[in-house]
Amino acid sequence: MKDVGYFAPSEIGETLKLLADYGAQATVLAGGTDLVPKINCYELKPENLLYIGRLGLDYIKEKDGKLVLGAATSTAQIAANELVQKKATALAQAAYRSGGAATKTIATVGGNVANASPGADLACALLAMDAEIALASVRGTRSVAIKDFFTGRGETVRRPDELLLEIHIPIPKGKTVFWKLGRRKAKTLSVANTSVHLLMDGKKCVEARIALGAMAPTLLRCTQAEALIKGQTLDITAAEECAARAVADSAPIDDQRASAWYRKKAGQALVVCALAQAADINN
Amino acid sequence: MKHVLSFTLNGAPVDALVQATDTLLDVLREKIGLTGTKRGCDTGNCGACTVLIDNEPVNACLTIALTVTGKTVTTVEGLVEGSELHPLQKAFHEHGASQCGFCTSGMLMAAKALLDKHPQPSRSAIVEFMSGNLCRCGTYLEVIEAIQAVAGGK
Numbered sequence: 001m002k003d004v005g006y007f008a009p010s011e012i013g014e015t016l017k018l019l020a021d022y023g024a025q026a027t028v029l030a031g032g033t034d035l036v037p038k039i040n041c042y043e044l045k046p047e048n049l050l051y052i053g054r055l056g057l058d059y060i061k062e063k064d065g066k067l068v069l070g071a072a073t074s075t076a077q078i079a080a081n082e083l084v085q086k087k088a089t090a091l092a093q094a095a096y097r098s099g100g101a102a103t104k105t106i107a108t109v110g111g112n113v114a115n116a117s118p119g120a121d122l123a124c125a126l127l128a129m130d131a132e133i134a135l136a137s138v139r140g141t142r143s144v145a146i147k148d149f150f151t152g153r154g155e156t157v158r159r160p161d162e163l164l165l166e167i168h169i170p171i172p173k174g175k176t177v178f179w180k181l182g183r184r185k186a187k188t189l190s191v192a193n194t195s196v197h198l199l200m201d202g203k204k205c206v207e208a209r210i211a212l213g214a215m216a217p218t219l220l221r222c223t224q225a226e227a228l229i230k231g232q233t234l235d236i237t238a239a240e241e242c243a244a245r246a247v248a249d250s251a252p253i254d255d256q257r258a259s260a261w262y263r264k265k266a267g268q269a270l271v272v273c274a275l276a277q278a279a280d281i282n283n
Numbered sequence: 284m285k286h287v288l289s290f291t292l293n294g295a296p297v298d299a300l301v302q303a304t305d306t307l308l309d310v311l312r313e314k315i316g317l318t319g320t321k322r323g324c325d326t327g328n329c330g331a332c333t334v335l336i337d338n339e340p341v342n343a344c345l346t347i348a349l350t351v352t353g354k355t356v357t358t359v360e361g362l363v364e365g366s367e368l369h370p371l372q373k374a375f376h377e378h379g380a381s382q383c384g385f386c387t388s389g390m391l392m393a394a395k396a397l398l399d400k401h402p403q404p405s406r407s408a409i410v411e412f413m414s415g416n417l418c419r420c421g422t423y424l425e426v427i428e429a430i431q432a433v434a435g436g437k
């Protein structure tokens with residue numbers, strides 16, 4: 001077996017240079033919680049590992065009306081951060097409910113997004129907040145709207161020489177919530193998940209964003225369901241119709257966690273719960 | 284190519300020659316010979332390999348060994364002080380908090396991480412924090428009792 005190379009640069013410039021030189025022959029390693037199980041099971045044979053945990057990319061700050069997260073910020077940090085809890089509540093909830101204590105310590109938000117799992121919890125919340133993904137390479141930095149970032153299961157628009165550098169979240173107006181259903185209460189991957197972002201004026205819904213996870217090859221933004229409630233009074237009947245619309249276009253799979261049939265039912269119920277919570281519907 | 288890995292293990296500096304894809308679990312068990320840390324699932328799901336890196340709990344099976352360069356790792360072998368068992372070890376023993384014992388070292392390390400940060404956790408905080416550590420014998424209630432006993436100073 002060919003020996004695998006290992007790089008752990010301490011500067012971003014050096015990292016981008018390595019990515020430019022190695023491209024797809026360099027596998028970015030953040031927390032490794034998605035990557036290492038695949039290496040251990042011989043599903044993945046990297047040629048070189050490029051560890052990004054020494055770049056100081058673990059920070060959460062507020063800048064120009066946005067929350068800026070370094071790509072290597074851990075899910076534990078995000079779950080415990082007051083700024084995120086207050087201003088991007090759904091993301092803190094998603095982080096809190098993803099993995100167990102020992103995985104949260106090392107799992108990163110950048111890894112959750114770059115891995116492009118259709119059921120990724122943090123990415124689901126970020127999708128409902130219209131986050132922007134900052135990608136850096138020796139050619140410069142570009143920003144991609146998260147709704148355009150995922151192209152398939154495990155596939156994204158990231159080019160092989162690009163590093164996911166930061167995630168920018170326009171601070172949501174209104175309320176954001178995150179709901180997931182797993183096979184057990186804690187430390188469980190989502191059978192289905194959803195994140196809802198609502199701006200309400202009394203009982204009227206002014207703005208709505210709905211993200212749905214584990215229901216198709218990529219996370220879904222349910223724009224038609226959003227259009228159903230925008231500008232309308234949002235009561236429980238409207239929420240139920242909206243949720244039915246949200247799952248109508250989904251295409252979940254049967255796997256070891258749940259059947260496609262069950263996922264549709266679960267997804268729909270989660271959207272109702274999330275809408276009811278975000279809009280303070282009491283009945 | 285082999286890489287030199289240097290870190291602090293249970294208070295003492297160690298060096299090991301490792302491959303880039305070796306996990307911390309591989310290195311602890313197979314290079315250094317500390318077999319207290321168990322290999323269960325090798326995918327981060329069971330918690331049997333829980334160790335502390337800079338006092339935070341991690342799954343050694345998910346940790347590429349070279350990433351701990353310069354860091355401090357504590358395994359179950361680092362819990363005893365001289366010939367004295369750690370209070371958690373004593374409490375696990377007294378409460379019968381293990382049956383086959385395979386999950387115990389991971390359970391102990393997770394429990395230590397919890398109590399070091401939150402010396403008096405509620406029962407639900409214990410249950411939640413320990414959710415990443417599976418026990419196929421079903422000693423969960425005894426594990427919780429043992430942790431509660433240490434937290435309560437008993």
Ligand SMILES: Cc1cc2nc3c(=O)[nH]c(=O)nc-3n(C[C@H](O)[C@H](O)[C@H](O)COP(=O)(O)OP(=O)(O)OC[C@H]3O[C@@H](n4cnc5c(N)ncnc54)[C@H](O)[C@@H]3O)c2cc1C
Nearest residue numbers: 030031032033034035098099108111112114120121164327
């Ligand atoms: C036991 C267990 C439980 C889990 N539970 C959950 C859960 O409940 N919810 C959930 O959403 N996920 C869960 N996961 C999946 C995983 O923990 C998360 O997706 C995590 O956020 C991945 O981050 P990481 O830093 O570990 O990624 P890594 O494994 O390091 O990387 C993942 C992928 O992204 C790429 N990558 C990482 N960072 C960058 C970057 N900055 N630039 C470019 N590419 C990059 C890597 O090359 C790799 O392809 C779980 C995993 C395990 C093992």
